[in-house]
Amino acid sequence: MKIKLLTLAVATTFGAPSFAVQVYEDNSSTFSIGGYVDVGVGEYGDSTEVEVHQVSPRLNIEGTHDIGNGVTVDAKGEWAINYLNGGDNSFTTRLGYIGATHETAGRLVVGTQWTPYYDILGVADQPIAFANDFLYANQGNLGVARGDKMVTYRNGFSFANDMSLDFGLGWQGQKTDMLVDYDDRGQISIAFSALGATLGYVYNGGEVDNEDAESHGVALSYGKYADGIFGALVYADNDNFYPGYYESQQYEAIIAYGLTSGTVFSVNYEFVEGKVTSGTPKTTDFEQSAIQVEHSFTQRFVGFAGYQFDIEDDDDKWSIGGRFFL
Template structure:
């Protein structure tokens, strides 16, 4: 197995994504830690009001157990923190899984988790403020709320996954992932339409050499609802990256082709360039574009086009300040003939990693 995959798997299970979690227990092959982050930011836009918001706050608890003979078991629960609202749910589930890792046999995970598809698609999803919105947007294919978790583009509900990899010395490394999601149902945002997500499978491949990586992933399965009946929904994604975000020069690009068969095709892509100074001051610029084509009349509609300039700075190892300004470039006319208004947005905030 690619030792990098093993190291990343155990680190992800034990710590937060960008900072070391608080290890509360470590004895006789057993660990327990708490991690996550909270953030507050001031947001505004041309078409909206200035307000105080959050940026994906979460808390997680992780345990690992050395099983001997090279096997390690890990379990994680992670919840989104809805701490700026009164009433309703204070927590909502983001992750919940059990994993088994062996340095030669690979890693298997069961539960709600980050999908192998995201291993390839997430290379531009790096800045805190503005990045990779099309991966999380249910408006792209107009299915149920939070459909990205049902279709396995990013976090994936009810998934079984397997990852492994091979090292070739100076010739680089090849990593791959396989995953399956079972059939389940969800309501739309208004609780009016029930969407059935039938069995879905996905595969990912990534080749790395000399600090660069090229990847491809495929995700497929049928979707049924009371409006459009059966729809075969396929995703193809290709990505490339160079460097490590937050450490000197980082360049990345991702292209996703969505085949919503008999309904529409959606082409989405994003590119990012970032440079972090030795003092951790990190500058980035990213461009994102989404184009929707209806099969009924071949009409095209640019649903998203934007450029963001962003800066992040680590005041300490676990306190990060960030600011960004996103230029809305989409002033096109939509399919209904309405002229869109550009809605430039900005944010400034701080994130505290646990």
């Protein structure tokens, strides 16, 4: 058994390509600028009209520095870009952290970052236009996708060419946001991979307004998105966790097929049900499914089209657009 070499940065999305322009490099340091811009036309998000919209454009800078003894320090800042409306809120923070990675000791990161919870349950969050919704509800405070003011540690072990075991730990301190009190929160994740499949489990727990707010999640995936057959199943069981619900269960499924021509076809399904208060009947928060296609015209430009069926409220959405990687 040997310890698995960790990458220097956790990918912002599992399936999307990642490009950056390296503007500086010497024997021990690098500095790069990256991100992407996307735009679409359709009835998307909260809009009830057909209009031009953006999906999730971003701009980031990243630097690395080898400080010796096998340790590389890296720092990253990333900002969402609101370029269609302009105004004072053109940039909002997505990521901001400093990390340190050692080949055997693992990776430590401090700041606003992608979380161990997302490492496991974000596996189905793949297509450009329509993917996971529940992961982004109150994400910063609960650390379900990106986590604010967080400390994480990750490491992994390889047992053979096709077998590995990875784990992650996360912590967030006390805070008050919008008159809601968040106590210290903790996360732990573990994932086992073999023969192209990965099975993962994650726990996220702490108190919100002096009530236990916790989530147990499991995910099973096979293959790699945009490369042949890919599939994933996600389930989470929550208490006082999903906004507005005393208890909730979340389900996500996706199946996709990527052609060698660069075209990816996918179908995904998402369902959330919960109880508003203890003892009340379960009520569906949302249930939706989407069919989508993406095509990589080049490594840096991807076109996409998708139609999402709102099974619960009959509020269907659709989008046609493109994404350009910087």
